[in-house]
Each structure stands twice: as C-alpha cells, then as structure tokens.
Amino acid sequence: MKASAGGYARAENVRHALDLLAASGGQGRLLAGGQSLVAAMNMRLSAGDLLVDISRLSELSGVTEQGGTLHIGALTRHVEIGSDPLVKTHAPVLAAAVAHIAHAAIRNRGTIGGALAHADPAAEFPACALALGAEMHAEGPDGTRTIPAEDFFEEVFTTALDESEILTAISVPVAEDGEKQVLEEVARRSGDYALAGLCLVKRAAGHRIALFSVGPKPILATGAMTALDDGDLDGAVAALAAEIDPPSDTQASAAYRRHLAGVLLRRAVARLKGDNQ
Amino acid sequence: MTIPFNNPDRPNSYIGKTVPRPNATKLVQGRGRYVDDIVLPRMLHVCFARSPVAHARIGEIDLSEAKAVKGVIRIFTGKDLAEVCTPWVAVLAHLKGLKSPPEYPLAVDRACWVGEPVVAVVATTRAAAEEAAALVAVDYEDLPAVTDTMTALDTDTPVIHPDLGDNLAFRRLHEEGDVDAALESAHKVVSARFRTARHTGVTLEPRSILVDWNPAEGQMTAYHATQAPHMMQTVFAEHLDIPESRVRVVCGDVGGSYGIKVHVYPDEVATAAIAKVMGRPIKFIADRLESYTTDIHARDHEIEAKIAVSEEGKILAIDVDDWTGIGPYSVYPRTSAIEGNQVVNLCGGPYDFANYRAQTTVVFQNKTPTCQYRAVGHPIAVAITEGLVDMAAGAIGMDPVEIRRRNMYADDAYPVTSPAKMRFEGLSHHASMDRLVEMMDYDALRADQEEARKQGKYRGIGIASFIELTNPSPFMYGIGGARISAQDGCTVRMDPDGSVVALSGVTEQGQGTEAMLSQVVAEGVGVDPGQVRIITGDTQVTPYGGGTWASRGAGIGGEAALQAARALRDSILEVAAAMLQADKGKLDIRAGQVVDADTGEDRMPLEELGRIVYFRGDTLPKDLPRELVQTRHFITMEYPFAFTNGVQASYLEVDVDTGVVTLLKHWCVEDCGRVINPQLVDEQIRGGIVQGLGGALYEEIHYDEDGQLLNGSMADYLVPMAAEMPDMQIGHVETPTGESELGAKGAGEAGTAGAPAAVMNAINDALRPLGAQVTEMPFTPERILRALGKLDD
Numbered sequence A: 001m002k003a004s005a006g007g008y009a010r011a012e013n014v015r016h017a018l019d020l021l022a023a024s025g026g027q028g029r030l031l032a033g034g035q036s037l038v039a040a041m042n043m044r045l046s047a048g049d050l051l052v053d054i055s056r057l058s059e060l061s062g063v064t065e066q067g068g069t070l071h072i073g074a075l076t077r078h079v080e081i082g083s084d085p086l087v088k089t090h091a092p093v094l095a096a097a098v099a100h101i102a103h104a105a106i107r108n109r110g111t112i113g114g115a116l117a118h119a120d121p122a123a124e125f126p127a128c129a130l131a132l133g134a135e136m137h138a139e140g141p142d143g144t145r146t147i148p149a150e151d152f153f154e155e156v157f158t159t160a161l162d163e164s165e166i167l168t169a170i171s172v173p174v175a176e177d178g179e180k181q182v183l184e185e186v187a188r189r190s191g192d193y194a195l196a197g198l199c200l201v202k203r204a205a206g207h208r209i210a211l212f213s214v215g216p217k218p219i220l221a222t223g224a225m226t227a228l229d230d231g232d233l234d235g236a237v238a239a240l241a242a243e244i245d246p247p248s249d250t251q252a253s254a255a256y257r258r259h260l261a262g263v264l265l266r267r268a269v270a271r272l273k274g275d276n277q
Numbered sequence B: 001m002t003i004p005f006n007n008p009d010r011p012n013s014y015i016g017k018t019v020p021r022p023n024a025t026k027l028v029q030g031r032g033r034y035v036d037d038i039v040l041p042r043m044l045h046v047c048f049a050r051s052p053v054a055h056a057r058i059g060e061i062d063l064s065e066a067k068a069v070k071g072v073i074r075i076f077t078g079k080d081l082a083e084v085c086t087p088w089v090a091v092l093a094h095l096k097g098l099k100s101p102p103e104y105p106l107a108v109d110r111a112c113w114v115g116e117p118v119v120a121v122v123a124t125t126r127a128a129a130e131e132a133a134a135l136v137a138v139d140y141e142d143l144p145a146v147t148d149t150m151t152a153l154d155t156d157t158p159v160i161h162p163d164l165g166d167n168l169a170f171r172r173l174h175e176e177g178d179v180d181a182a183l184e185s186a187h188k189v190v191s192a193r194f195r196t197a198r199h200t201g202v203t204l205e206p207r208s209i210l211v212d213w214n215p216a217e218g219q220m221t222a223y224h225a226t227q228a229p230h231m232m233q234t235v236f237a238e239h240l241d242i243p244e245s246r247v248r249v250v251c252g253d254v255g256g257s258y259g260i261k262v263h264v265y266p267d268e269v270a271t272a273a274i275a276k277v278m279g280r281p282i283k284f285i286a287d288r289l290e291s292y293t294t295d296i297h298a299r300d301h302e303i304e305a306k307i308a309v310s311e312e313g314k315i316l317a318i319d320v321d322d323w324t325g326i327g328p329y330s331v332y333p334r335t336s337a338i339e340g341n342q343v344v345n346l347c348g349g350p351y352d353f354a355n356y357r358a359q360t361t362v363v364f365q366n367k368t369p370t371c372q373y374r375a376v377g378h379p380i381a382v383a384i385t386e387g388l389v390d391m392a393a394g395a396i397g398m399d400p401v402e403i404r405r406r407n408m409y410a411d412d413a414y415p416v417t418s419p420a421k422m423r424f425e426g427l428s429h430h431a432s433m434d435r436l437v438e439m440m441d442y443d444a445l446r447a448d449q450e451e452a453r454k455q456g457k458y459r460g461i462g463i464a465s466f467i468e469l470t471n472p473s474p475f476m477y478g479i480g481g482a483r484i485s486a487q488d489g490c491t492v493r494m495d496p497d498g499s500v501v502a503l504s505g506v507t508e509q510g511q512g513t514e515a516m517l518s519q520v521v522a523e524g525v526g527v528d529p530g531q532v533r534i535i536t537g538d539t540q541v542t543p544y545g546g547g548t549w550a551s552r553g554a555g556i557g558g559e560a561a562l563q564a565a566r567a568l569r570d571s572i573l574e575v576a577a578a579m580l581q582a583d584k585g586k587l588d589i590r591a592g593q594v595v596d597a598d599t600g601e602d603r604m605p606l607e608e609l610g611r612i613v614y615f616r617g618d619t620l621p622k623d624l625p626r627e628l629v630q631t632r633h634f635i636t637m638e639y640p641f642a643f644t645n646g647v648q649a650s651y652l653e654v655d656v657d658t659g660v661v662t663l664l665k666h667w668c669v670e671d672c673g674r675v676i677n678p679q680l681v682d683e684q685i686r687g688g689i690v691q692g693l694g695g696a697l698y699e700e701i702h703y704d705e706d707g708q709l710l711n712g713s714m715a716d717y718l719v720p721m722a723a724e725m726p727d728m729q730i731g732h733v734e735t736p737t738g739e740s741e742l743g744a745k746g747a748g749e750a751g752t753a754g755a756p757a758a759v760m761n762a763i764n765d766a767l768r769p770l771g772a773q774v775t776e777m778p779f780t781p782e783r784i785l786r787a788l789g790k791l792d793d
C-alpha cells in the first residue's frame, strides 16, 4: 500500500518541533527512526499525518552519566544503546535488550525514545525502563516535566505524553555494586517481537520484575517481586501467573504466555545465581 | 539411450559442472527488468476494492466518492467487465466429477472470500487508485460463511454455490488389494490424525502484470510475471475474444514463483480486460497485503490415516482419508483438485506393499482459493507416510532406518508400478539411504542424542524418504483438456561472430534456468557457456512450450536444448567440412573452434565460419545447406512422469519448557538423475528444504470462523529466516532417466517434499521419552507444549 502523509517538515530544534506540533491542528506526528511509524503508514493504519521529523536533532541523542544517573537522549539509536560503554556498565539490561530487537537495519534507525513513545506492549525497552525504575523527560509548550516509568505506559500504544509534547530523554539510576539485570524472552524467530519476555533487576532493596508481551502494556509484577524478595521462587511463579492477564492471538494463547512467564522467571533467577556480574 | 556425461575430461564438458549463472551479475547489480520496472507511455495503474467479508451478496455499489479522487480515470464493476470477458470454469476431464462454478474477473453478484476483487479503480498513480478504492462503497449483504473443512458437507452447512448442489468439489477413492483384511490380521496397526496448515508461497516479487492493447494492430501484449507464458496467451485470447496469434505474453525477470505464478488470477485477467477496453497500458502490482488474501493458498489438509505392519516391520497396508478445503472456486486452468489427487498418488510412494486405500475429499469454503504450490501434495503425502512409518517402527521397537530399508523398493526392482498405480522407471532408495546414513553418521548422532538426554536435553533424529513427481507428460493436464503444453522446444542459432543464441519455452524465475540452458547448449554445440545467450519468456519469439512448473525445466527444456544444440553442431560441421574439404566425421567443435576430432588441432574459429556463411555465402557450394538455426522439441512418451527419489534427515532439539524447536542440522540425499549443474541443484534442494521447514515450523494462514483472514502481513505470517535455518548437507545419487539423452529429472521440489516430515519425525523422536507426539503443522511452541500436557486453560 502507498502511504498517505498529510505533510512533512524537518524540525531545526526542539522548540521548532514543538511549534510545528502546535501548528498542526492535532494532525502532527513526530518522526524519529520511522521504524514503527513508517510501517504503520505503509499499511495505512495511520494516514494524513503531518510529519514532524526530529531525527536530526542531535541535542536529543547520546548517553551521559552524572551523579548516579544515566541520561539517554530520546534519539539515541538502538545500535548505539547496544554498544555504548556507559550503558553496558550502568544499565546492562538495556544493552542486552538490543540483541532481541528486530534486525540490524531496524536497530540502525530505531530510537529508544521512539520505542518508549510508541509503547508497543511487546517491545523490550518499555519493560526495561519499568524494571529499572526509569524516568521519562518530556518537553511541551509549557515547559518540561518528568514522568516515572510506572506512570508513563497507559495502554496499547498509549503513554502519558500529551500530543503536544516530545519525549526528550530517559534517565535511569546507575546500577549499584552487585546489582544484577537480566532479560529473558521467547520469540518465534530471532528479531521477532517476543511471545513473552521478562526483565529482572536485583538490587539491595529487592527485586524488580517487568514483563512484556503479556498484557496491554509492560507490567511490573509486584506480587512476584515480593515473593522473590522472600526467597520463594515457586511462590513468585504462582504470583506472576495470577497478576498477568495475557492476550491470545495467532501466535500464542493466553495460557501459553502465562506458562512462559513462569518459565522465564525461573530462567532469569537461575541466571542471577549462575553469574556474578 | 542416455549418453555418458560423466567423463570429466571430455571436450566441452559443461554438463555436470558448476557454471556461473549468466544472469547473476545483472540481478545483483539491480539491473534486472521486472514488470514493475517497465513504464509505458500513457500507462495507468489499477487497484482493486476487495471484499472485506467472506461471503456476501453484492448490493448497491456507490462510486461517487471514489470517482471524485484526483487522478482517477475510470472505475469498473463486475458487471462492466463481464460484458467484455467471459467467465472460466476450472475443471479437467480426467478429474472425474470435479465441479466449480463460473468465475469472473470481478465478483458479479456475490463475493465469496475476503480479498476477492469486486471493483477495479484505474488512476494515474497507484496511490490515487488506492485512495479511491478505499472510498468505493459496496453494500455487502452478509451470507453465511463456510469455513470448516470437515463439516462442509454436513446437511446443516449452507451450500456456497446452490447451483452445484453441495459443497463437494471433488472426491477420489483409490483402492488396491484388500486393506480391511490386512488391517484385521496385522501384527500392529497404528493410526494417526495429521494436519498440514494452509500456507502460501510468499514470492519476493509480488504478482505483477502490465497489459497493453494496441487497437491499431489488434494485438495485446502482456508483460507478466508468470511461469507459463504460453498458457496465459491462450487464457487471454479465449476470454477476451482475441485470436491467440494476437496475444503476446512477455515474461522478463521474475522474482520467484514457487507455483504461485502459474495460475489465472481474476485481478490479472481484469487488468487485461481493462487494457483492452481503455486502449491504454494498465499496470497491476499486488502489494503484500493483497498477496496474502489473493495469491493461491495451499496445503490445508486434515487426514486420518492408518498403517498395518507385520512383526518383521513389513508394511501390510496403508489407509488414508484426506480432506482439503480449497476456497470457493477451483483455480483455473490447473484446478484445485490436483493437490488432493497427488496425496492419493503419492502416499506410500517409496514402499513395496500390497494393500492401499486412499480417498481425498475436496470441499468448497469461503477462504482464498488454494491451488498448486511448490511440491504439490508431496509434503502432505510424505508427512502422512513417513509419520506412519515412524509410528509403526516405534510400535514394534524397530529403528526408523531399518524399517524403511525393509520396505523400500529394491534398487534393482525397476520398472515397477506402485499400489497407487504410479510407474517408476528407476529409483535408488537404498543407495540414497546408505549415503544419508553415512553422511550424517547416524550411529554417532544416536550416541550424541543419548548423551544430550543425560544432560536433560531433548534431541531428536527424523528421517523421511520420498518420491518426487517431475517431467510431467500430457497425463498431468493435457488429457484433461487444458491447453497446457507438456512438450517444450528450443531454437539454437549461431550468429556471424560465432556466438550462439538459444530460445527456449521454459522460463527463468530466478532459479537458474538460463544457466542450465547455457551449459547444455554450450556442450551440445561446442562453445564456451559465455558464448551462449539465452532468451526465454516471450510467446512471440520462443518455441511453444509449457514454461516452468512440476520440475520440468531441466528435464524437458534441457533435453530440447541439447537436441537443438547437437543439430546446430551438425549443421556447422557440415559447412565446416565443405570449407575445409574435410570429412565431417573427423571434425569436432571445441571451445568455439572447429578442430580435428582426433588430434584436437584447431582448424577454424566459428567466427570465420560465420563470416563466410553470412557475408560470403557465394564462396560456398550452391547445394550446401547452411542452416545455422535449428529447433528441436521434446516430450516424454514412455512414462507419465519421471519420478525421482531421495531421503532427508533432521536433527533438532526441543526445549520442553518453552516448546521452542532449534534445528541443529539437516541432510538430504536425492536422485534427480543427471545433475547438470551441481550448485544449482544444491541450491534448489536447500531452498526447497527451507520452504518445507517453513511449513513444518512457522507458516500458517489463520482465519476466524467468519472467514476473516487474521494474519495478512510479514509480521504475523512467519516465513523461515536465515538465523533459524540449520546447516544443510546435500548429497546425490544419479539414476538418469532413459527417456532422454540428457537423463535429467527434476529437482525443484524434492527439498520441500521431505523436510516437513523429517522435522515432524525428529520432534516426535525427541518427545518420545516424554510420551508426547505432534502431528499438526506447523509445530509451534504452543502445540508442542500442549502435546506435552504443560498448558492448562
């Protein structure tokens, strides 16, 4: 199918992008890596958008560390997240996630901000952000604000961002000494969206477990977290099964996804124990 | 009557060697010419408003909004096109009882599947046509949809085509020996229910056609991505009322076909009809969504089957009840009964046994029509047969290789006629099995499997023997009344510079036909393959032929090319003998030189001969024939089909917690007779295996109970991809057919035929210690876990 865009403009800077959005009469659509948006346009799932291309805003790209917080620009591409030494050291699960996201060509263009704003419930980064307790930084006509990951993801493809806002960055606390982060998922083929996936973070304060592809948004499995904190793996698996309500589709049924979540949790915990990094 | 090509030291020894593909550079550099690359003056684009529902009466059609879209030139409904295009009925006389209703290029009164073309919008761009197509307002009055195969014939199921009386398209029962008695008295009887999933071919280049009608010449030219240009010439001529001689079908580069592009599609005929009405070139290129709803589907079968064996593992009987749902129409002109018919013909294929019963029941449904897709019926028949054989081996505690060895036709048993009444000229099941067992180091693999099991890993080995039907004679379609040529021809000519041009009726789909033809012609004439240019795919230019399907290109087209090339060599030598005042029998052509046959000494380059013949013919004797163009045709006469055989093996690991299958390695030994180009044959086998693995593990078209297609994109219809594919080792045994001098049979479908069964058997081998078994393809992680009883809903 041929895409039908309502228009296109390239933003010079964040302010310009915000102005373009404001002037679009609600039809504005930010274009970052284009790896989800263009596919949707090509299937006419989205038509008539006035595209505001932010892909060249270099101020929104790159990774820095400051005062115990890792700051990742929204336009940092998947491929950069996968190889960035700061990410590998301070938020290794983000780097590990990249190997599971799509294929090289898509990782070369897709951006972390795009992935978070797109909020595909099967995507890796949103669940990682949730497990890490990340914060989202947004800028809008009225200034900037910070949204905790827990409040950011609302529904399938829906976030707390307003149409007039741009996600500018994500920040995560740097991994503490002895912190462990693992990601486990099962996909039909390498690069496919997961049938179910799980991020497990173990900190001194306790475990954090976030799941993807088992509901309308990434899910923080608080019941399983508590059980794991108590050292009760079987209890965690049981709690997990009770606190998710996965969808059925042509790839897998809810029952399969629920089963998988338990398997993934056991595997993630085994990995925590198996390696000490 | 085969000639020995196996002496590698013979002159011009190109047959049997890996010769580079002449078209590879062009394709890799993006210099191919596919239909979509062709732009003609005054060309327009057509796009179709398609039925969004599985079954509905077509009420009011409101085109006012669509017509208002900028760029729209004209819009056609089914009624409009019915005035200029006659409907077709896809039946064949030899498939007794097959019925199907008339089908029109656009649905007229009723839409019968999601995706059926209903209205055609012609515009200056595809984008404008799409825009308008989305605004076509059709009043669809819902009719009940028939979607389940097994209940299609129940009395309370609505009849899709009331004029036909019921939903039965075709049924064939074949019986040999006394199956019931054998089942009764056998040592062990094993029964199973198999399912192969509806899937489709997913060609890289979608279906594409550009049709130009020139009223001044009264000629239609269709640039068409097709496997069978001459067949399409007939179809356009017949249904658009044009003399056959005034239809030219040109088929340039084609980006893969796999059987998808050998059928008549309503939207493509509509494109031709519109071109004729409008007198302007009209282009239709299917997009991927359209491909999923309108390219033929295949393999939607449900089967109950039984095998009876003796204590010694001898097969006593096989009993198969096959059901398939083909959509609302049998597909023109090859029909949709062939796949089920093939299941009946092919089950039990490798084995020497006496009692066989097979029935296929082919029913109508409101889904995309199904028809022939690579390895038609083979993957189904092989899965049934090899699944049963493995289960029987398990039931009597026999090794799967051993049970096959005890039942396969002996390599010296031929000619032989199978219980399905298939005639085999010469096969090599035992030699192939021996080679396979050696290649895979079967015993070592069993040891590895056992070792892995100790570590809690579930690995399995699966074996699948198979036969493949190739080189079809008119028994496939011609005797049923279809104008589909089983014969093929080749014209070979020498030009003044000594180079050779070969025009062939078989076509290039990306599989390497041109390479095969160039090396056959090079060897036949005595020139370097680089001196041979191949022209295919133009009905106005090439000899009449059938095209590419049923693995016939090399066996039929290759033999015609060899004979034409040898005839040309003979004519060249006749001229050379006169020029050199030599004995023709003492001359030969090698690497483009006329040489002394005994000493190999150069006597004259071909370009010198060309110079004299074409520009100084006055210097040659008056009566000397100088026919440097020769044409030969070939058709098989002794056997309806040239069967080939082979055996595959799969080694894999099943994750019993997630159900995920990891393919570790795959082997195939096959016997396609003469191997003309080892690399091309290996690529055919590997590519075929990949498609078979797709069917085994990934590919499945999903419909809901209302006939809505649920997965119409590459995101949710999973094709096999490189990362998941195992290393594949290919071996060959060569039993040339005696029907031709070349001795080549086909190799295009062997990989696809055997791979799903090998994987199924390997999974079940891995699951055996856990008491689980899967027989429903594709073997998704979920189906495997369900078989293991690990899911509770």
Ligand SMILES: Cc1cc2nc3c(=O)[nH]c(=O)nc-3n(C[C@H](O)[C@H](O)[C@H](O)COP(=O)(O)OP(=O)(O)OC[C@H]3O[C@@H](n4cnc5c(N)ncnc54)[C@H](O)[C@@H]3O)c2cc1C
Pocket: A029, A030, A031, A032, A033, A034, A035, A036, A037, A038, A039, A074, A075, A100, A101, A102, A103, A106, A109, A110, A111, A112, A113, A114, A115, A117, A118, A120, A122, A123, A124, A125, A161, A165, A166, A167, A168, A191, A192, A193, A194
């Ligand atoms: C074949 C394929 C397979 C894929 N597989 C996976 C996978 O396995 N896992 C996975 O996680 N992803 C996968 N993806 C998606 C990929 O990761 C995308 O890159 C990502 O989802 C979107 O990022 P983008 O930069 O391309 O965003 P775009 O496509 O440009 O935009 C996506 C949406 O986000 C909005 N948006 C983008 N940036 C911002 C911003 N800074 N502020 C506010 N809104 C913004 C856009 O307006 C749009 O609505 C796959 C994509 C493809 C094509």
